[in-house]
Amino acid sequence: MSPEETPTDAVLSVRDLSVSFATRQGVVRAVDGLSFDVGTKEVLGIVGESGSGKSVAMYSMLGLVRDANVSISGSVRFEGREILGLSDTEMQSVRGGEVGMIFQDPMTALTPVYTVGWQIVEQLRAHNDMTKKAAYVRATELLAEVGIPDPKSRVNHYPHEFSGGMRQRVVIAMALSCNPKLLIADEPTTALDVTTQAQILDLMGRLQAIHGSSIVIITHDMGVIAEIAHRVVVMYAGRPAEIGPELDVVRSARHPYTWGLLGAVPRADVKTRRLVTIPGNAVSPLEVPTGCAFAPRCQYRMDICAERPPLRGARDHLDACWLSDEQRLEIRSTVTVRGES
Amino acid sequence: MSDDVLLRATDVVKSFASRRRVKGIRSLNTAVNGVSLEVKRGETLGIVGESGCGKSTLARCLVQLLPVTSGHVEFNGVELTTLSRRQLRPHRREMQLVFQDPYASLNPRRTVGDIVADPMRINKIGSDAEINARVRELFQTVGLDPTALRRYPHEFSGGQRQRIGIARSLSLNPSLVVADEPVSALDVSVQAQVLNLMTDLQDEFKLTYLFIAHDLGVVRHVSDRVGVMYLGEIVELGEAEALYETPLHPYTEALLSVVPELNDTDAPRRERIIISGDVPDPADRPTGCSFHPRCPVATDLCTTEKPDFVELRPGRFVACHHPRNLEAVAPIT
């Protein structure tokens, strides 16, 4: 499936999304030509390093970029309906209703001055025709569902009375309150410890199985992607470098940036020898090269890399790199692409 | 003290007055609760544990940035905890810290050249010219351009700032570098550059590292031996590869089982052991084994009796009444 075709079962279909900010220093191209689909019950991971445009992509899709100097283009279809450019009120019924959101910092979604119960009730009543009493009962059920102990009393507590992991559970309860078709989670576990992260990922996986929602999860951790995503988009400098099924991308990555990313991770499960490093620093979003964005750091750079490589590939595994299949085979056979021993 | 031990901690305890009241009494937050360990010359001892388990507090106690509440710290055979500030000074030079946050740990109003030179100036080591030459050399050593000496920290990226912090820590030729989450704030590709640099510097200058991090992969990668901390205590300590392959403490076992893995080989994934609940408040420490409220194999014994930290297998110390996987590790003969 190429990104030009819209598969009929796509819950979310993003085409050529571009987001830029006019700043005093110049134009920041935060997202530049992002296309992907999310199928029914599919978990799509978006991975990339800091500043690669993951959050801006998500915020712009949901009309959450509050910056007068932003310009957004492209198309974002949710269940076939274009949602880019919807009015604030139209968007509000999408957000928190059919599309649930989870943020890195749970306090983004919670108000410190109200009890968590009150906040879930408000959310439920904004999107459903429900009495206050019924909404409270449902809120308590939701807290139980996300594994908050003693939900009947916890429903009356304030966010600061919960630990970080518990707060994230509350946010997940809110995100799920309206049975969303799609859940978008921006680094939902980045601020959490590994054991808490495991609890939250496990919870998200179980709830997804029950509710059948599709999930877009944004993270900088390839491990998290490998654990829960079916497909993955690797972003670099606002652009998709590689898109494909999780197993294919992790085991037979095609883009030199993905090779670097996989080889740079010190592993807890196997002994790693010297880590693969990507020379240099991330590009400044003010000076993204016109050709391949990765070219200045790429050790396989060729003359043609001064032109922007198209996103292309076989079947569902696409990448934006000028290397030929033969070149890649040769590179992969001669160098350690991963930091394995 | 045997010659190959550079630093030895014995029963180190550090308590802070807590704002919390437990059963009406203002309680003590025992951030470090009786830690004993040895750091051998030339090795990297990794300390891993989750947020708030006391890693930074332990590090500060070991280098005498914080006075211990009780216990002993010997460095090069000298007991440090009873020394006066002045007596400490020559030993302090031998132990340098690298901090987590490259942004907060560098003075924004000083040039990076001055930042690296300051420890030498304060300790009056060499003439101005000698110090200048040494700063240039250090910049080269950590892979920074010496022409950037007069720039300010904000002009550098996170990875470059961490290199500046490392250059500063090396300026007095320390024998021990205590690195507290030195790469946690960095992106993976930059993190890999800094980790490789630290490995190279260790070889070049025969450094001993105490390397603290919450990232289990990072700690496995850099460490010769690893100590696992939970609620202010080291619950397991041993040779890194053996500990990661066959954890004996139930907490280590659970922790390692839930690290997200790439699953890039056909080897089956470790079965996840998801421990429930949150880490208890160190001001309201559980009775018996501190891990018992969350431990999947706890028994009544664990709720009442605190397990000793003992060498269960060669070089492997564990504090647990019911250690796991014992059959998989050869016993002490």
Ligand SMILES: Nc1ncnc2c1ncn2[C@@H]1O[C@H](COP(=O)(O)OP(=O)(O)OP(=O)(O)O)[C@@H](O)[C@H]1O
């Ligand atoms: N309002 C804005 N004005 C100008 N630039 C912006 C604005 N918002 C974001 N950017 C820039 O857009 C780029 C992408 O940012 P974004 O937050 O999407 O990155 P990210 O991939 O989510 O990173 P992280 O992993 O750190 O969260 C960054 O360079 C950022 O500085």
Ligand SMILES: Nc1ncnc2c1ncn2[C@@H]1O[C@H](COP(=O)(O)OP(=O)(O)OP(=O)(O)O)[C@@H](O)[C@H]1O
């Ligand atoms: N100066 C202080 N005064 C009071 N309590 C403190 C102080 N420093 C640390 N603590 C407490 O000691 C405990 C251990 O904190 P510490 O910073 O050592 O943990 P850590 O393992 O380094 O955590 P992190 O991974 O978040 O850095 C915590 O409960 C903390 O609140």
Ligand code: SF4
């Ligand atoms: S297109 Fe060229 S520069 Fe870009 S990743 Fe491929 S080989 Fe490297």
Ligand SMILES: [Mg+2]
């Ligand atoms: Mg982000």
Ligand SMILES: [Mg+2]
């Ligand atoms: Mg710390």
